[in-house]
Amino acid sequence: MYSLLLAIIYVAFISLGLPDSLVGAGWPVMHRDLGVPVAYAGITTMIIAAGTIVSSLSSERLTRRVGVGVVTAVSVALTAAALIGFAWSGSFWALCLWAIPYGLGAGAVDAALNNYVALHYAAKHMNWLHSFWGVGASISPFIMSYALTSGLGWSRAYLIVGVIQVVLTVALIISVPLWGKVNPTAPRSGTDDVDGVVSQEPLHPQGHVPIARALRVRGVKLILVAFFAYCALESTTILWASTYLVTAREVVPATAAAFASLFLLGITAGRFLTGFFADRVGDRTLIRGGFLAVGTGVLLIAVPVPTDVPALAGLVVAGLGCAPIYPAIIHSTPVNFGRDNSQAIIGIQMAAAYTGSTLAPPAFGLVSSWVGTWVLPLFLAVLVALGLLMSERLNRLVGHRG
Incomplete structure (x- = not known):
C-alpha cells in the first residue's frame, strides 16, 4: 500500500x-x-x-x-x-x-x-x-x-x-x-535535519489554522522571503539567461539557448542526484549549500573575461545549486513550524513562490530596459543573498543545533 x-x-x-x-x-x-x-x-x-x-x-x-x-x-x-x-x-x-x-x-x-x-x-x-x-x-x-x-x-x-x-x-x-492509511500517525522515517532529529508531534489535525495565525508562527515570514527570493531567481534565470548571454556577452544565439536549457536540466538532474544523500545531509545543509552553489554560478556568469566558458559553466553550476533548495524548504516545514501548522504554512509558501516567479521576470525586464541586460548577475546575486540570509536567520531562530 x-x-x-x-x-x-x-x-x-x-x-x-x-x-x-x-x-x-x-x-x-x-x-x-x-x-x-x-x-x-x-x-x-x-x-x-x-x-x-x-x-x-x-x-x-x-x-x-x-x-x-x-x-x-x-x-x-x-x-x-x-x-x-x-x-x-x-x-x-x-x-x-x-x-x-x-x-x-x-x-x-x-x-x-x-x-x-x-x-x-x-x-x-x-x-x-x-x-x-x-x-x-x-x-x-x-x-x-x-x-x-x-x-x-x-x-x-x-x-x-x-x-x-x-x-x-x-x-x-x-x-x-x-491516502489516510499510509502512516497516518507515525513520524517520518529518516532525519529531519542535520542532527538527526525526527519530529514526534502527532499528525492528527488540531483544527483549521487561519492564515493570520500561521503568519504569526516564529520564523514563517523569514522562510516566505527566502522562498520568494529562490523562486524569483529561478524564474528570472529561466526567462532571461539566454538573452543575457546573447546581448551582454555576445554568445551565439544557438549556444546561448543550449546552455540556458542546461540550467533547467541541471535542476532536474540535481534533484535526482540529491535524493541519494538528502537524508544523510539534512535539509538545512541542502538549502545553505544550494544557495552558495547558485552564488558561485552567478559569480562565474559575471566574470569579465574574454572567453565565455565561465559564464556558460556558471549556468550549469547555478542549475545544480538550485536543485535541492525548493524540496528542502518544503520538507523542513513540519519540523521548523510544527506538523499541525505545516499545511497552512506550505500553502502560504506556495503563494510566495508563485508571487516571486510571476513578478521577478517582468521586474528584471523593466530594470534591464533602463540599464541593460548586463545587470542580470547583480540582480540574481541580490536574490541569492536575500534567500541565504533569511534561511540562515530562520535556522538560528528555530534553535536547530549544528
Whole structure:
C-alpha cells in the first residue's frame, strides 16, 4: 500500500509539470491563430498565477475538510477540464476564462501533495518527486512540438495533455481510500535535519489554522522571503539567461539557448542526484549549500573575461545549486513550524513562490530596459543573498543545533 500510493504520488508530480510548459511552448503559434499580440501571453499567465495563489492559500482549509486525496483528485480534474477547454478555445478571451480553473487546480494540489510528502516520506522522495515534476515540464514541449510539426495544431497538444490528466484523475479517485492509511500517525522515517532529529508531534489535525495565525508562527515570514527570493531567481534565470548571454556577452544565439536549457536540466538532474544523500545531509545543509552553489554560478556568469566558458559553466553550476533548495524548504516545514501548522504554512509558501516567479521576470525586464541586460548577475546575486540570509536567520531562530 505504501509503495502503491508513493507510485501514484510520483505520477501526480509528473502531471503537475505537464501543463506548466505548454503555454510558453505553443504561444508563438497560438497568438497568431487567436489574433492577439505576443505580449498577451502575460495576461494568460497572470490569470493562471492569480488562481494558483488563491488556491494555495485555501489549500489548508480544503485539505482539512475533505482530505488530501480528494483535493488532489479534484484539482487534477480542474486542470484537465481547463486544458481541454484550452483545446476548444477559439478566442483569446475564452482562453482567459479557462485559465481560471487552470490556476485554481494547480495551487491546491501543489500545496497538498508537498505537505503530504513532507509529513510522511523521507527527504530523498521530496527531491525525486520534484525531479519528476521536471520530467513532466520537459515532456509537454515535445508534445506541443509533435502536434505542430505533424499538422495537428496547438489545440491538439492541449487535448492530449488534457486526456492524460483525465486518466490520472480516474486513478486518483480510485486511490482516495489509500491516502489516510499510509502512516497516518507515525513520524517520518529518516532525519529531519542535520542532527538527526525526527519530529514526534502527532499528525492528527488540531483544527483549521487561519492564515493570520500561521503568519504569526516564529520564523514563517523569514522562510516566505527566502522562498520568494529562490523562486524569483529561478524564474528570472529561466526567462532571461539566454538573452543575457546573447546581448551582454555576445554568445551565439544557438549556444546561448543550449546552455540556458542546461540550467533547467541541471535542476532536474540535481534533484535526482540529491535524493541519494538528502537524508544523510539534512535539509538545512541542502538549502545553505544550494544557495552558495547558485552564488558561485552567478559569480562565474559575471566574470569579465574574454572567453565565455565561465559564464556558460556558471549556468550549469547555478542549475545544480538550485536543485535541492525548493524540496528542502518544503520538507523542513513540519519540523521548523510544527506538523499541525505545516499545511497552512506550505500553502502560504506556495503563494510566495508563485508571487516571486510571476513578478521577478517582468521586474528584471523593466530594470534591464533602463540599464541593460548586463545587470542580470547583480540582480540574481541580490536574490541569492536575500534567500541565504533569511534561511540562515530562520535556522538560528528555530534553535536547530549544528
